[in-house]
Amino acid sequence: MPQKADRLLHIALVLAVVLHGSALLYNLDKTYDAFVHIFFADHYARTWFEPWEYRWYTGFPVNSYPPLSHQLIALLSFVGGLKFGFITVILCGLCFFVVGIYRFAQLWVPKRSAGYAALFAVAASSIVQTIHIYGQLPTIIGISCLTNALPEVYSYFRNRKKKHLVTALSILGVTVASHHVTTVFGIVFFIAPVIATALLDEAGWEGNFFKVAWSVVRAAFKKFWQLFWFFSILIAEMVLIIFPYWYWSKTDPITQVPIPHGSRDSFIEVLSSGLMFFLIPMGFTLLMLPYVFKSLYTRRNIFLALSFSLMLLLGTGGTTPLPKMILGNNAFNILTLDRFTFWASVMAIPFIGDFFRRLIEGDIRERLIRRYNKKVYNAVAGLMIGVVAFQALFVINFHKFRSLQPQPIDVKPILSFLERDQHERWRFMTLGFGDQMAWLSAQTTALSIDGNYHSARRVPEMTSQPLERLENSKFKGIQGVGSLQQFLTIPEKYYLKFIFSNDKFYDPILYFAGWERVQRLENGIMVWQKHDIPPLPSVLPKKEMPGYQKKMWGILPVAAFCNMVLVLFWFRRHYFYFHFKEIVSSSFNPSTGNRWLFGWMGLVLLIAGSFWIKAAFTSYQKNPETLIKAYYNALDFKYFKEAYSYFPAGSIAFDDYVLQLSVRDGLLASYGKLDSIAIKILDKKPGKMTAMVRTDWVTPLERYHFETEHELVKKGDNWFIQPPVFSHATAPDEHMEKAVLALHSQGKRTITTAATEHDDVLDRPALRILSSKLVQKDSQYVVVGEIQNVDELPAHITIEAELYDNMGRKLVAYNAKYATIHKVLPKEAVPFRIEFEETAWVKNDDSSPLKFNPAEFTAYGFTQLPASFKVLARAVVADKDMYRDAGVQQVRISNSKISGEVYNQGTDEISVPQVLFTYYDKDMSVRWVDYLFLRDGIRQQAREGFEASIPHLDRLVLISNATEKDFYVNGLPQSSIEYNYDLSRRPELIPVTGTVFYTRLLVNSYIGNPTIY
Amino acid sequence: MPAMKQHILLFLASAMLVSCGTNKMPPNRQVAATGELQAPDSVVAGSHTSVTAFFSNIPNGETVYIIQNGSWGTTVTEYVTGQNKKIIINDTLSGTVTIRAFYKECFLLQKQIVVTPLPAAGLPDTYLGSKSVIADGRDWAMITAVPTDKYGNLIKENSTTDIELLRPGEGREHHLAQTRYGIASYKITAGTKAGKTFAGISINGVSSKEKELVETAGFPASFSITAERKSIYADARQNFTIKTDVLKDRFGNIAPEGTNVLFNCTDADGTIRQLNSYTLGGIASISLQNPAAAGYITVRASVTGGAESNSLSIFFTGAFQQVIAIFDDNRKRITVGPLRGKLQQLVPNGTVVSALVNGKTIIKSETIGGYADIDVSGLPKGKHKAIITLFNTNQTVEFSIR
Structure with a gap:
């Protein structure tokens, strides 16, 4: 007799679709992973049977992730597009999960409670978080299938009916095809306890403990063949359906170094990780822990109880050493542990449903009314329901409280940029896009060197770094930015020509690495390009997969899905029928347990409330050190109103303060992030204090250390900090007039879509390498030199040095990075310095690099010592970034220091000034090149002081002094080029006092906001 | 044995390949x-x-x-x-x-x-490179054409082609070139006048597309610099301009736009300035801040590998006569001022005053309303000496911290 499902299930299903469906429309582009899954789906929509995806990294196989959920989106995308496909699949998955929870709950609680559980499942914070914050579609599909399969597994081990076996395995096949991890861990944490419970129910669990235990063991032996066949088929299914995945993971193991994940943090030390990976997914379950534990720790539920406890423990990450001990070091560093919290929270849902049944229509309700009165009961019940609703709405709108992704970016202008002028022939990179870079990739066939699926990447500069994506490398500190720098310094290796920047933090890196701004698109994204990058070859390398595996990958997962649909349709009349006696008992007794339960709830809410109240009302001004920290924190995050509130009243007007800050530019003011702070109290008097604050700031280019003295005064109970003293210097002229060089390279002069003709390409500007040396500084080998643009047009230059051993074998090659000026005026001579970093490999056949860490510069590990070198320079015509209106003045050399001022005589404000120091030998050949980034920007007709140490030039070991035959310009040996001018006519140099060396200073200016003419 | 087997197989394979490759007549x-x-x-x-x-x-x-x-x-x-x-x-x-x-x-x-082949027909493929040369009478570029008949056949060897050149200054040249291996070429030697040379090749009345050769000025020859001052006072605030005359190469061609010119200055106090500029219409100019020290400053401009200008000396008179500094025991500050400039007016806000305390520490402060406050509260108790400097004018202050 078919049994009808509880009415609450239907309500839950409607609620799931309405609540999550409408919220997803707004949240889709704010989740972490939704676009990644959409990108994978787009791959299948384009090439179903070809697993190689060229668009990310240098190509990667999509069979590195189970495909079903992506393939389903791909199929639906033909109906309504990718986003429609994603929302439809995840909503179907969610509905299936609600049904699954309803069915799974009936194994542990009464049918009515299962209805409440289904209702709670819609609002459970872990589910809401997985959908609306993480966008984790496969996890939802995986857990929905697992919860649906478990009652069938239970039934099969109770009544041996093959229809349960068939149904269970059919559903588990879909679990495997969509999220293999859920299946693997599901066997341990879900399937095993359910089978054990089935055996326990079969054997009977009342009576003497040892007798019960023995009965269970006997039952297990009796059902050996059932167990054998079930697990054999399940494992075969797991292997077969996603065989190409297993084959890939075996033959192409992950080389990625572990990437730190907040779920492995100590949640006490890192409260934000605790919030994201424990408190939010647990949510209301945390309040219900006593009830859940009391319900679980019964003789019948003991296996589930152990599983739940273990998962809860593993979910606490690095808070205690236990998870690491249980999982082992390797697994601990690879797995993201929040999945255990997620599963634990799912396991608790039936019992929370049971609680609500009893609260709303059962004995807890009776007890509360009897013990207190109806009003109290109403208040309690209302509070409980309110908390559940609040947590669901809070998590759905979490991004409004804490931004997890950049603002949505309209990708259409970028797509049209990529499509025009054959821009797709080069790779691109995004910066500051967050996960929207995957959405951009899903819309185009252009290739990106970056990607959003780090498990499958094989680019050594990335796999050797604990870096998820290059595009958010600033969040990974020095290692992240260091890795990015390599791609920017040797972009030709990856055919990387265009960068779409949504974060001005990276602008100075790009500029000083030789990139130039092309245009700002309509969506505000700045396009940067690097000149002289060869286009992608027409045939790109890929790792071929056997043909049968391609077919398996394209057919079997979808076949598993179709099989499940057919089986469920076949057995639809009995699907909601629970074949066994309804579980009615619960070990939670309201008369004794309510006290504990509500006491615990009160305690948790009290602690949480206390934290909130403390955070909201705590004054940072009671303690001078706290005040200084709060002040610097406010400066770091640009909370200027807060920073201003720490100044004594009347010391400075707010408008004046903000105005003074707004006119400051520079590396520190515009691009700096506070890295560390230390405070030392120098002088303490009643009501007054002087403190020395040592701060370290990280900027894209330099680390800065400052020691600043602050005066603090006490007024009333609060301490205040004296405001900073701003410069009052005024410019001499009210109005400036200056003629500037304006350039424009037109390229093709005929408006046509045909290929560029010979006539439309400008000649490469003629260059001359004036001198170059290979020197050893400490243990590093460095090539320094000077190059001149002898052409009549400005040049963008790329300088590469190759080192050779004494047998003439090439060792390494690298490009000049920051220690040069990449845009050179006609007849201008600029210095260069090329260092050889660990991953210094420009050609594909060079040896694989090891690790790169710019904070502790690791010189290239030479197996043979370099004996000679070549310098290869090439140029294309440049027409941008030619600001030369800055120079040095007041230059003094004394006590191994060189000091002076940079003076800006031009009409643009210099955002980041860089001083290049070139040191010469007596014969005017370059001995060493150094540089210094000034901390502050320089306004028009203003100056900024600098001081730098003069390196010990006599300690530099000269390895090789290059001659003309070692120089190549624009692909030709320099010795074959005739230069008709007198090189001996050089500008005056500054003698370095006390040495035989000379120096020249040159200013390279990054203009953050160039004047628009 | 395996080696022999391998040799036999290799021989058989080679024989098969040879037999397959033979053109069977x-x-x-x-x-x-x-x-x-x-x-x-x-x-x-x-x-x-x-x-x-x-x-x-x-x-x-x-x-x-x-x-x-x-x-x-x-x-x-x-x-x-x-x-x-x-x-x-x-x-x-x-x-x-x-x-x-x-x-x-x-x-x-x-x-x-x-x-x-038939006679030449259609536009011949024509190339000119390099596209720019230096107008020094020595540099050269080459124009080449590949004339073909209407079927695309290279035309007869030693066919005569006409090269027409229109040189800068309207001079017209006509040259003949013979085809060799199907290609006609002519070496265009630069003239000494900068501008554009237009080139074309024709054969049997069929002309190529017009080609352009840019002839540019070479490295600048000697030039001179002049100064334009707004103020004669060494106040480290106002600015003055140094200009070159028109930079020309030895044939009188004006230097290309953007030619880099370096300016080196030595101030009266021995400090150095190095600034960059570039030519616009052949003239490079630079705006310099008035020196801090009174006396002569010497300026010279140059182009790397090219000419150097005359050395120009400019005199600046001192802008300040006296520095008044008083130690305020209560505030633990040295008050410097009132500081007056050349017209006895208060110095502009933001003028930097520095104090060298006990010959070690330099404390800097800026003026507001003609006064600067130098905070010495951080100094230990005892006697101290500070040399207050406003540009090159000094005043020594001795004071005690109690």
């Missing part, structure tokens, strides 16, 4: 038949050429195979004796056409016809 057997293939020895490309075949000792109605090998490939025609049909050849590619006759797999005879 019919056996060159002799038969009693004779004959003649009548056709001109040379024809022009694209023309219809009739070949008449005569065979003796071959009965009528027999098939003779005529095989043509030309630039397009091989064509086989069946020729039935007695029907007196003509064989028409129409080859558009220049080269040699070889006609062979075979009868019953036996080679009978052959005839070779040379197909010559």
Whole structure:
């Protein structure tokens, strides 16, 4: 007799679709992973049977992730597009999960409670978080299938009916095809306890403990063949359906170094990780822990109880050493542990449903009314329901409280940029896009060197770094930015020509690495390009997969899905029928347990409330050190109103303060992030204090250390900090007039879509390498030199040095990075310095690099010592970034220091000034090149002081002094080029006092906001 | 043994490859038949050429195979004796056409016809490089053209082409060049006047596209600099301009826009300035801040590898007469001021005053309303000495911290 499902299930299903469906429309582009899954789906929509995806990294196989959920989106995308496909699949998955929870709950609680559980499942914070914050579609599909399969597994081990076996395995096949991890861990944490419970129910669990235990063991032996066949088929299914995945993971193991994940943090030390990976997914379950534990720790539920406890423990990450001990070091560093919290929270849902049944229509309700009165009961019940609703709405709108992704970016202008002028022939990179870079990739066939699926990447500069994506490398500190720098310094290796920047933090890196701004698109994204990058070859390398595996990958997962649909349709009349006696008992007794339960709830809410109240009302001004920290924190995050509130009243007007800050530019003011702070109290008097604050700031280019003295005064109970003293210097002229060089390279002069003709390409500007040396500084080998643009047009230059051993074998090659000026005026001579970093490999056949860490510069590990070198320079015509209106003045050399001022005589404000120091030998050949980034920007007709140490030039070991035959310009040996001018006519140099060396200073200016003419 | 096996296999494989690669011609057997293939020895490309075949000792109605090998490939025609049909050849590619006759797999005879190209037709592909040269009378570029007939055949060797050049200054030149290996080329030597040279090639009345060669000025020759001052006071605030005259190369051509010019200055106090500029209309100018020290500053400009300017000396008089500094014991500050400038007015806000305390520490402060406050509260108790400096004017203050 078919049994009808509880009415609450239907309500839950409607609620799931309405609540999550409408919220997803707004949240889709704010989740972490939704676009990644959409990108994978787009791959299948384009090439179903070809697993190689060229668009990310240098190509990667999509069979590195189970495909079903992506393939389903791909199929639906033909109906309504990718986003429609994603929302439809995840909503179907969610509905299936609600049904699954309803069915799974009936194994542990009464049918009515299962209805409440289904209702709670819609609002459970872990589910809401997985959908609306993480966008984790496969996890939802995986857990929905697992919860649906478990009652069938239970039934099969109770009544041996093959229809349960068939149904269970059919559903588990879909679990495997969509999220293999859920299946693997599901066997341990879900399937095993359910089978054990089935055996326990079969054997009977009342009576003497040892007798019960023995009965269970006997039952297990009796059902050996059932167990054998079930697990054999399940494992075969797991292997077969996603065989190409297993084959890939075996033959192409992950080389990625572990990437730190907040779920492995100590949640006490890192409260934000605790919030994201424990408190939010647990949510209301945390309040219900006593009830859940009391319900679980019964003789019948003991296996589930152990599983739940273990998962809860593993979910606490690095808070205690236990998870690491249980999982082992390797697994601990690879797995993201929040999945255990997620599963634990799912396991608790039936019992929370049971609680609500009893609260709303059962004995807890009776007890509360009897013990207190109806009003109290109403208040309690209302509070409980309110908390559940609040947590669901809070998590759905979490991004409004804490931004997890950049603002949505309209990708259409970028797509049209990529499509025009054959821009797709080069790779691109995004910066500051967050996960929207995957959405951009899903819309185009252009290739990106970056990607959003780090498990499958094989680019050594990335796999050797604990870096998820290059595009958010600033969040990974020095290692992240260091890795990015390599791609920017040797972009030709990856055919990387265009960068779409949504974060001005990276602008100075790009500029000083030789990139130039092309245009700002309509969506505000700045396009940067690097000149002289060869286009992608027409045939790109890929790792071929056997043909049968391609077919398996394209057919079997979808076949598993179709099989499940057919089986469920076949057995639809009995699907909601629970074949066994309804579980009615619960070990939670309201008369004794309510006290504990509500006491615990009160305690948790009290602690949480206390934290909130403390955070909201705590004054940072009671303690001078706290005040200084709060002040610097406010400066770091640009909370200027807060920073201003720490100044004594009347010391400075707010408008004046903000105005003074707004006119400051520079590396520190515009691009700096506070890295560390230390405070030392120098002088303490009643009501007054002087403190020395040592701060370290990280900027894209330099680390800065400052020691600043602050005066603090006490007024009333609060301490205040004296405001900073701003410069009052005024410019001499009210109005400036200056003629500037304006350039424009037109390229093709005929408006046509045909290929560029010979006539439309400008000649490469003629260059001359004036001198170059290979020197050893400490243990590093460095090539320094000077190059001149002898052409009549400005040049963008790329300088590469190759080192050779004494047998003439090439060792390494690298490009000049920051220690040069990449845009050179006609007849201008600029210095260069090329260092050889660990991953210094420009050609594909060079040896694989090891690790790169710019904070502790690791010189290239030479197996043979370099004996000679070549310098290869090439140029294309440049027409941008030619600001030369800055120079040095007041230059003094004394006590191994060189000091002076940079003076800006031009009409643009210099955002980041860089001083290049070139040191010469007596014969005017370059001995060493150094540089210094000034901390502050320089306004028009203003100056900024600098001081730098003069390196010990006599300690530099000269390895090789290059001659003309070692120089190549624009692909030709320099010795074959005739230069008709007198090189001996050089500008005056500054003698370095006390040495035989000379120096020249040159200013390279990054203009953050160039004047628009 | 395995090595021998390998050698044998290698030999067999090579033999098979060689046999596959051999151009299998019919056996060159002799038969009693004779004959003649009548056709001109040379024809022009694209023309219809009739070949008449005569065979003796071959009965009528027999098939003779005529095989043509030309630039397009091989064509086989069946020729039935007695029907007196003509064989028409129409080859558009220049080269040699070889006609062979075979009868019953036996080679009978052959005839070779040379197909010559037509006169040049259509725009020849023309290239000019490099696209710019220095107008120094020595530098050069080359114009090349690949003239072809209407079928794309390279035209006859040693065909004469006309090179027309329109040099800067309207001078017109005409040169002749012969084709070699199908290519006509001419080396254009730069003149001494900067500008654009327009070049074109024509042959048999067919002209190429117009090509452009930019002739630019070489490295600048000597030039001079002059100064324009707004103020004669060494106040480290106002600015003055240094300008070059028009930078020209030794032939009088104005330096290209953007030519880099370096300015080196030495101030009266021995400090150095190094600034960059570039030419616009041949003139480079630079704005310098007035010096802090009174006296002469010396400026010289230069172009790397090019000329150097005269050395220019400019005199600046001191802007400040006196620095007044008083220590305020209560505030633990040295008050400097009132500071007055050249017209006895208070100095502009933001003028930097520095104090060298005890010969070690430098404390800087800026003026507001003609006064600067130097905070010495951080100094330990005891006697101290500070030298207050406003540009090159000093004042010593001795004070005690209690």
